[in-house]
Amino acid sequence: MIETPDSNISRRVLVVEKLCKQYRDRLAVDNISFDVRPHEIVGLLGPNGAGKTTTINMILGVLKPTAGSIQIENFDVARQRRRALASTNFAAVYAPLPGNLTVAQNLHYFGLIYDVRGLRERIEVLLEQFDLRRFRDTKCGLLSSGEQTRVTLAKAVLNQPQLLLLDEPTASLDPATAQDVRGMIRRIASEGSGGILWTSHNMYEVQEVCHRVLFLHRGKILLQGDPKTLPEEHGVATLDELFIRLAREPLRQPAEHA
């Protein structure tokens, strides 16, 4: 059972407004706006090249937007980068933690960079929470994909972020491990005080986990809504079908759904 976010709550952990990223010959992100509220898991969906990772990189401050603004906990990422990123963290399949450090060493290293208070105690809690105690002194490069994902997630919640960005966190995991990871992420959203922005190509898991989804195509948000009701609203049986239709025939979608 997913705990739904309080729709009346005025606080927004992430506010993206009129965000654009123009590369020399390509508009990667085209004037998108959205927000994420506390306890909310928002799915950012779209085919390869839609602009998902570009958007996440801009939110993380490692890619400068061409236009628009990003606010995390009311701190502007462009002008108040340090304060904005202090309450943010992320896990991405393409950003593994250094494989030549042990689990405990990685958590200690990143804990210092995020200036986590009571770090030793926090690491013990996370080792327990993510079932990593027996891997404490194992180098991350020697762990299985599932174990590495758990370590990356432990690092991602080290600083108890108000905004957690997850870029395909369950890619390359077997179904059982992926289910465990989804359970962990749901708990983070329901028990913590922040929100989560999640990208995935697995529509089943998106439907299971996300409270709201945004469909991105060629840098634009084509439509957004509840992943459980969206397929029916658009005359298809499943979210998978809706995804495929939007990816192949985006221009046939009525603009009012965007």
Place this chain on the structure above:
Amino acid sequence: MSPRRISGIVLRQLYLMRGSPTRVLPTFAWIAIDIVLWGFITRWLNQVSHAGMDFVPSLLGAVLLWDFFTRVMQGVTTAFFEDLWSRNFLNVFATPLSISEYVSGLVIISVMTSSIGLLIMLVLASSIFGLSFLAYGLLLLPFLLVLFLFGIALGIVASGIVLRFGPASEWLVWPLPALLSPFAGVFYPLSTLPMWMQWVGHLLPPSYVFTGMRAIVAGQAVAWSDLAIGIALAIFEVALSGWFFSRVYHHAVNSGLLARYSAESVS
């Protein structure tokens, strides 16, 4: 700047060294080989030379000081490369860590590793080949300071080059000290060089150190004004290197280079 964040960067490198002897070995192995090799060369030169000149303080001393500079530079670049090799840039730069904190961490690591290297070189050179650094007197301190500062500056510039041009440009970085050594007059006075090389040499702070060192060995007075120019130049070049790295970083953020270092593709 947050000392805690800087300590995170330092601690990461200490963890790597603790867990890997292959990382510890280069801090002293190559420079020890250099000292032994040049120690025997100077010993042989002393035997065959009819001038009665002692080559130990001039040649072996120069090798030692140049190796110290190289160690300082590589201390910065190797620490930076650790993040490159482990594709860790996204994890590091998507945190509240500032560029100055990151670079400070690299510099502290370099101070630690180059100090170990210097100590080992001093022990080897003095115990086996009788090189006495007392001969340089207190001037050894400004000599080391200039070489240290220039090593830091070059290390930061080299890291910036790799950040700007990608991992393949790493091969440009390793031979940088060897590329500069002919201009710095490590083994000969700058006046030996053609004029254009002399001008380049005057822009390199180590050239003032080696000029001063040769003056001491020859029993002449050291031109303090020249040494002061060397120190000022080194400080200026450290500041310039920081500016350069910051520019490269902002370009990488603007163009998407930084994101591409980790993501397989930028969508």
